[in-house]
Amino acid sequence: GENVEQHPSTLSVQEGDSAVIKCTYSDSASNYFPWYKQELGKRPQLIIDIRSNVGEKKDQRIAVTLNKTAKHFSLHITETQPEDSAVYFCAGGSGYSTLTFGKGTMLLVSP
Amino acid sequence: GAVVSQHPSRVICKSGTSVKIECRSLDFQATTMFWYRQFPKQSLMLMATSNEGSKATYEQGVEKDKFLINHASLTLSTLTVTSAHPEDSSFYICSARGKGNEKLFFGSGTQLSVL
Numbered sequence: 001g002e003n004v005e006q007h008p009s010t011l012s013v014q015e016g017d018s019a020v021i022k023c024t025y026s027d028s029a030s031n032y033f034p035w036y037k038q039e040l041g042k043r044p045q046l047i048i049d050i051r052s053n054v055g056e057k058k059d060q061r062i063a064v065t066l067n068k069t070a071k072h073f074s075l076h077i078t079e080t081q082p083e084d085s086a087v088y089f090c091a092g093g094s095g096y097s098t099l100t101f102g103k104g105t106m107l108l109v110s111p
Numbered sequence: 112g113a114v115v116s117q118h119p120s121r122v123i124c125k126s127g128t129s130v131k132i133e134c135r136s137l138d139f140q141a142t143t144m145f146w147y148r149q150f151p152k153q154s155l156m157l158m159a160t161s162n163e164g165s166k167a168t169y170e171q172g173v174e175k176d177k178f179l180i181n182h183a184s185l186t187l188s189t190l191t192v193t194s195a196h197p198e199d200s201s202f203y204i205c206s207a208r209g210k211g212n213e214k215l216f217f218g219s220g221t222q223l224s225v226l
Binding site for chain 1: 143206208219222
C-alpha cells in the first residue's frame with residue numbers, strides 16, 4: 001500500500017516568512033495529493049490539492065508542487081500570518097481509493 | 112465546499128456503555144465514508160471505509176465487533192463504539208466523498224471520554 005512521509009514535524013517561522021512542508025510517497029500509482037489544515041480540536045480543512053498530471057498549483061499565498069519522478073510534493077505558504085498556525089497534513093492516493101495521510105506538521109507563526 | 116455534519120461533538124460515558132456517532136453529508140450524496148481515530152498531536156488513523164449499502168472494510172487491528180459501522184443511506188453513516196472502555200477515549204472523525212469526486216470532506220469530530 002501507499003506510505004506517505006511528512007517533514008518536518010514542527011516548523012516555527014516569523015510572521016511574513018515563507019513556510020515549506022515536504023512529503024514523499026511510495027506508490028507510483030498514486031495520482032491525487034491533497035493538503036489539509038487542522039486547527040486544534042477542529043476538523044481538517046482541505047486547503048489545496050494537486051493531481052499527478054500537474055506540476056504546480058497556486059491559490060493566493062498557498063502553492064503545492066509535485067515531482068512525480070522523485071515521488072515528492074511540497075506545500076509552500078508565503079507571507080505567513082499568525083492565523084496560519086495549525087497542523088498541516090499531506091495525503092496521497094489514487095483518486096477514488098483510500099487516502100494515506102502523513103503524520104502532520106505543526107506550523108507555528110510568531111507575530 | 113461540501114458540508115459534513117458529525118454529532119455529537121463531545122460525549123462522556125461510563126465504561127461498558129455503547130456510544131453512537133453520526134456522520135451526515137448535508138449537501139451531497141456520500142458514496143464512501145471513512146472513519147478515523149486521532150490521538151492528541153498525532154495523525155488521522157483510518158479505522159474503516161464504508162460504502163453505501165455494503166459492509167464496512169476495517170483496517171488491520173480494528174475490531175469490527177467493537178466498532179460497528181453502518182452506512183444505510185447516501186447521506187448517513189454511523190459508528191457505534193460498543194462496550195466502551197477508557198482506552199477507547201479518543202477523537203473520532205468521519206470524512207465523506209461523493210460519487211466521481213476525489214475530494215474528501217471531514218466532519219467536525221467527536222471527543223469521546225470513557226470514565
